[in-house]
Each structure stands twice: as C-alpha cells, then as structure tokens.
Amino acid sequence: xxxxxxxxxxxxxxxxxxxTPALKDVNLTxxxxxxxxxxxxxxxxxxxxxxxxxxxxxxxEGTVTVDGEDFSSRDRRAELRRKVGLVFQYPEYQxxxxxxxxxxxxxxxxxxxxxxxxxxxxxxxxxxTGLDLELLGDRSPFELSGxxxxxxxxxxxxxxxxxxxxxxxxxxxxxxxxxxxxxxxLVRICSEWGCxxxxxxxxxxxxxxxxxxxxxxxxxxxxxxxTPDQVFSRSGELREMGLGLPAAAELTVLLRKEGVLPDAPRxxxxxxEAAELIAARLRLKGQGEK
Amino acid sequence: xxxxxxxxxxxxxxxxxxxxxxxxxxxxxxxxxxxxxFIALVGRNGSGKxxxxxxxxxxxxPSGGTVLVDGADTSDDEMVLTIRQxxxxxxxxxxxxxxxxxxxxxxxxxxxxxxxxxxxxRKRVDRAMKAAGIYDRRLDSPDELSGxxxxxxxxxxxxxxxxxxxxxxxxxxxxxxxxRSAVMEMIRRLRERGTTVVLITHFMEEAAEADEILILKEGxxxxxxxxxxxxxxPDLISEAGLDLPAAVKIxxxxxQRGADIPDRVLDxxxxxxWIAGNCPENVPG
Numbered sequence: 001x002x003x004x005x006x007x008x009x010x011x012x013x014x015x016x017x018x019x020t021p022a023l024k025d026v027n028l029t030x031x032x033x034x035x036x037x038x039x040x041x042x043x044x045x046x047x048x049x050x051x052x053x054x055x056x057x058x059x060x061e062g063t064v065t066v067d068g069e070d071f072s073s074r075d076r077r078a079e080l081r082r083k084v085g086l087v088f089q090y091p092e093y094q095x096x097x098x099x100x101x102x103x104x105x106x107x108x109x110x111x112x113x114x115x116x117x118x119x120x121x122x123x124x125x126x127x128x129t130g131l132d133l134e135l136l137g138d139r140s141p142f143e144l145s146g147x148x149x150x151x152x153x154x155x156x157x158x159x160x161x162x163x164x165x166x167x168x169x170x171x172x173x174x175x176x177x178x179x180x181x182x183x184x185x186l187v188r189i190c191s192e193w194g195c196x197x198x199x200x201x202x203x204x205x206x207x208x209x210x211x212x213x214x215x216x217x218x219x220x221x222x223x224x225x226x227t228p229d230q231v232f233s234r235s236g237e238l239r240e241m242g243l244g245l246p247a248a249a250e251l252t253v254l255l256r257k258e259g260v261l262p263d264a265p266r267x268x269x270x271x272x273e274a275a276e277l278i279a280a281r282l283r284l285k286g287q288g289e290k
Numbered sequence: 291x292x293x294x295x296x297x298x299x300x301x302x303x304x305x306x307x308x309x310x311x312x313x314x315x316x317x318x319x320x321x322x323x324x325x326x327x328f329i330a331l332v333g334r335n336g337s338g339k340x341x342x343x344x345x346x347x348x349x350x351x352p353s354g355g356t357v358l359v360d361g362a363d364t365s366d367d368e369m370v371l372t373i374r375q376x377x378x379x380x381x382x383x384x385x386x387x388x389x390x391x392x393x394x395x396x397x398x399x400x401x402x403x404x405x406x407x408x409x410x411x412r413k414r415v416d417r418a419m420k421a422a423g424i425y426d427r428r429l430d431s432p433d434e435l436s437g438x439x440x441x442x443x444x445x446x447x448x449x450x451x452x453x454x455x456x457x458x459x460x461x462x463x464x465x466x467x468x469x470r471s472a473v474m475e476m477i478r479r480l481r482e483r484g485t486t487v488v489l490i491t492h493f494m495e496e497a498a499e500a501d502e503i504l505i506l507k508e509g510x511x512x513x514x515x516x517x518x519x520x521x522x523x524p525d526l527i528s529e530a531g532l533d534l535p536a537a538v539k540i541x542x543x544x545x546q547r548g549a550d551i552p553d554r555v556l557d558x559x560x561x562x563x564w565i566a567g568n569c570p571e572n573v574p575g
Contacts, residue, residue, distance in 0.1 A: 271539040271543055
C-alpha cells in the first residue's frame with residue numbers, strides 16, 4: 001500500500017521551444033501513516049509533482065501507481081482520485097455550496113452514499129478540522145472567517161475519507177494560532193486515520209517539526225530525500241539552492257561558522273535541541289535540568 | 291502621520307436563519323503613528339487589522355471617531371485623493387493589484403491618474419521600478435513574473451505615487467521565502483528614506499524588525515510597545531493568538547538554563563552574536 005512514482009518525467013510543452021521537462025526522472029514513495037514533506041523553490045516542480053499524485057496530470061515517461069493501480073483505466077480513475085485527496089493553495093476560494101454543511105457533504109454525496117453515511121462522514125471530518133458544525137453548518141461559507149473557511153474546505157476533502165492527503169501550503173496566510181492548529185490537525189489525521197500525507201511547504205520549521213520524510217526538489221528533479229535529520233544536515237547544499245533551514249539549524253550553522261560550535265554530522269532541528277547544545281557550550285549550570 | 295481618534299467600525303452582517311448580527315471590527319481605537327516610523331500591526335485573523343489598514347487610506351470610513359492622515363480627515367470627500375496619494379497600500383494578492391499587460395504601464399497607472407506631466411511620470415516610473423528592483427523587467431508582461439516579482443511591481447506602482455506612508459496589508463503572506471525577504475529588504479530601504487511604514491503581518495520575525503508593535507484583539511488595542519518589550523511578555527503573545535519569533539524561543543530556553551540574554555536579542559543573527567561573545571573561551575581576559 002503506497003503511492004509510487006517511478007522514473008516520472010513530464011513535459012508541459014512536448015514539441016514547443018521550451019522542451020525542458022517540468023519533472024525529470026522522479027522517484028517517490030508515499031506511505032500510509034507517514035507525513036512526507038516536499039520543499040523547493042517556486043518553479044522547482046512541486047505543483048506539477050502534486051498533480052501527478054492524483055492523476056490530474058499523467059507522465060509521458062515512468063509510472064504513477066496508487067496502491068498498485070495506475071490512472072490509465074477510465075473506470076478506475078474516479079475511484080483512485082477519491083483515494084488521494086488534494087487540497088490546493090487557498091482552498092477556501094473553492095467553496096461554493098449554499099451552506100457549510102452542504103459544502104462538506106458535496107464529495108460524499110457525489111460518491112452516492114446514503115444520507116446517514118454522508119452525515120456521519122461530514123461530522124467526523126468537521127470534528128477532525130475543529131470546525132463547529134452545530135454552530136456553523138447552516139451558515140453560508142462566505143460568512144465564515146478565513147481560518148474557518150480553510151477548515152471547511154479541508155473537511156470537504158476529508159469527508160471522502162481519502163487514504164492519502166496532499167496539501168499545497170495549507171498554512172499560508174493563517175495567523176500563528178491557526179497555523180499551529182493546522183499542523184496539529186495534520187499530525188492527528190496521520191496518526192488517527194493512518195492517512196499518508198504529502199505536505200508541500202516553504203516553511204522549513206513546519207517540515208522539520210511534523211514530517212517523517214523530506215524530499216527536496218530543484219529544476220524538476222528530486223535532489224535530496226531522507227528523514228528531516230538527514231536532509232537538513234546537508235545545510236551547505238540547501239543554502240546553495242537558496243533554501244532556508246529550520247531556525248534552530250540556522251543558528252547552529254552561524255555558530256559553527258564562528259567556531260563556537262564544532263562541526264557535527266547532526267544538526268538540531270528544534271529550539272529544545274539547539275538550547276541544549278548551546279547551554280552545554282556556554283557551560284550553563286542549569287544544563288540538563290528541565 | 292496617521293491618527294486614529296476613538297475609531298469604531300460597526301456594521302450589520304446577515305446570517306442565514308439568524309438575521310442581521312452586529313459586527314464590531316474596531317471598537318473605540320485611538321493611536322498615533324509618528325512620521326517616519328515603522329509600525330507592525332499584528333493579531334488574529336478577524337482582529338481588525340485589515341479594517342484599520344483600510345481606514346488609513348479612506349478605503350473604509352469609520353462609523354465613529356475620526357482618522358487623520360497627515361492632518362486630513364478621511365471622511366472629507368475633497369481630501370480622499372490627497373490622502374490616497376499620501377498613504378499608499380500594498381495588498382496580499384499581487385494578482386489582484388496589477389491592471390496592465392506591461393510592467394511599466396502598470397507602474398505608471400497611479401501617476402497618470404494624478405494628472406502629472408508625461409516627463410514627470412516617466413521620471414517617477416523609472417525611479418520607482420529601479421527602487422523596487424523590477425526595472426530590467428519593465429517591458430515584460432506581469433503574467434510572466436513570479437509572485438514575488440509581481441509584488442515588486444505592485445510596490446513600484448505605489449512608490450511612483452511618492453507617498454509619505456505605505457501600508458503593507460499582509461503583503462508577504464502569499465510569497466515564498468525569497469519573495470518575502472525581498473519585500474522586507476524594500477521596507478528597510480523605505481525606512482532609511484524616511485517613509486512611514488505600516489506592516490500588517492502574521493510573521494513575527496517581520497514584526498520584530500519594526501520600531502513598535504501594535505497588537506489588536508477583537509477590535510481593540512491589546513498592547514503597544516517596542517518588539518523587545520512585546521516579546522518579553524509570553525502571556526500577552528498567547529492571549530493575542532500570536533507566536534514568539536524562533537530566536538526568542540531559543541533565547542528563552544537558554545535563559546531558563548541561566549543565560550543572561552537581554553530582551554533586545556530577537557533574531558537568529560543577534561542571538562548567534564550574543565552566544566559567540568559570551569562563550570567561556572571567547573570572554574576577554
């Protein structure tokens with residue numbers, strides 16, 4: 001069980017002047033119960049990659065399979081697409097039903113489910129996003145706050161109970177509190193539902209905090225892949241690509257440059273780890289105590 | 291430069307099945323923004339930040355109190371054009387702000403509407419495009435540009451009006467890290483030139499660069515102070531639904547372990563400097 005991309009190459013303009021592939025020989029595995037981060041510059045191919053994951057685009061070379069099946073069969077395509085929920089950037093712009101409840105129920109209703117089942121799935125999806133359906137269900141989506149709209153849009157995707165969930169910058173534009181709630185929600189969806197999650201993000205602190213695996217894209221290729229530990233330890237290469245680091249790693253790199261901290265294979269990825277390391281270096285009495 | 295005197299923005303909003311409910315976006319808010327200062331306006335979504343921004347250039351009029359821009363009342367119809375010229379605004383979505391199919395035409399749109407002489411327009415447009423770092427793309431279509439570049443075009447359009455104050459309403463929210471740092475770099479330069487800057491942002495690292503931070507909560511001012519003062523009070527930050535800058539989180543953990551790091555250390559670079567200067571081997575003598 002997984003989404004598998006094998007040697008995927010994709011060109012937008014096959015015979016035109018710009019024949020540079022948007023994706024070049026990409027290999028990627030998304031497993032259930034794991035959060036997989038995809039980072040890279042604007043224009044590095046992240047969005048093109050995401051569209052391969054649920055068959056919106058099909059590769060000219062290589063294969064994309066979801067739990068062993070590809071998107072070539074027309075009969076199975078709709079079913080497979082439901083397995084992979086896709087949440088675009090600013091998904092709240094795609095709300096369109098008259099009420100929030102109807103918007104969330106749109107997907108399950110399209111699947112031809114019974115009313116009871118639709119209601120149950122909607123309630124479950126709303127609960128997962130933290131949206132109060134009792135209070136807001138009868139309102140128009142346009143009456144919700146920005147954060148609530150985003151939750152409603154994501155609940156609409158969750159109500160189809162996808163096995164995989166792909167999100168493009170889900171926290172963009174949210175206030176810090178709503179941002180934290182979004183990350184917590186992704187972790188919950190992953191652990192409680194065993195969903196395989198793909199998170200496309202520019203925020204390295206978010207990626208380091210919640211992802212099990214990280215893939216770095218550049219010019220249509222995956223140039224690095226591994227655990228956050230492995231990827232962010234290659235700070236020099238990331239810097240050369242113009243990509244940032246989690247704040248704790250950034251601080252460590254500066255201190256290594258100053259000769260304050262020694263080079264080490266591991267780099268701290270969160271505030272606690274960095275503080276521990278620096279406290280030891282400063283020979284603070286309180287070190288080790290919490 | 292900008293004065294809010296007891297400003298309230300109240301209106302009724304229709305809710306299906308519940309009738310019209312009163313909404314208070316701003317509730318008796320008073321503050322003064324000195325000329326040449328850089329103020330960050332922060333708070334939850336829905337705390338009144340954008341309403342306040344829209345009041346600053348007469349896009350919205352308060353239902354109570356007055357807003358003065360360089361002494362001119364925004365409710366005075368005859369002053370609206372002067373006010374919009376003095377206080378320019380850059381919005382979140384660059385795609386919604388560009389109107390022309392060529393970059394330099396877009397930048398010229400504002401000054402043309404001011405009825406300036408064509409020579410003067412040319413001069414201003416060139417100067418603005420250079421200042422915004424978009425001059426070499428002046429003949430391109432905005433469609434060919436990245437989000438960060440489009441936002442530069444939007445900023446150049448505002449600069450060409452030669453405003454005394456620029457309000458950035460979450461202007462970095464849709465940009466990637468490179469685009470964001472380009473906008474912040476421009477803000478630093480504007481500040482050197484003495485332009486008043488109001489920055490509405492959810493990024494605490496950006497707010498930490500301001501002279502002062504103004505926190506809004508439910509339409510009221512919760513607190514106002516320098517970044518060093520504001521980020522020294524974690525309870526205030528969580529009450530307003532905000533976050534501490536990453537460097538401050540690490541700083542506070544080091545303080546808990548006994549490091550005597552001052553409040554003014556707010557960013558990764560100055561934290562690294564403090565640590566380097568306070569390492570046992572690096573202490574002079």
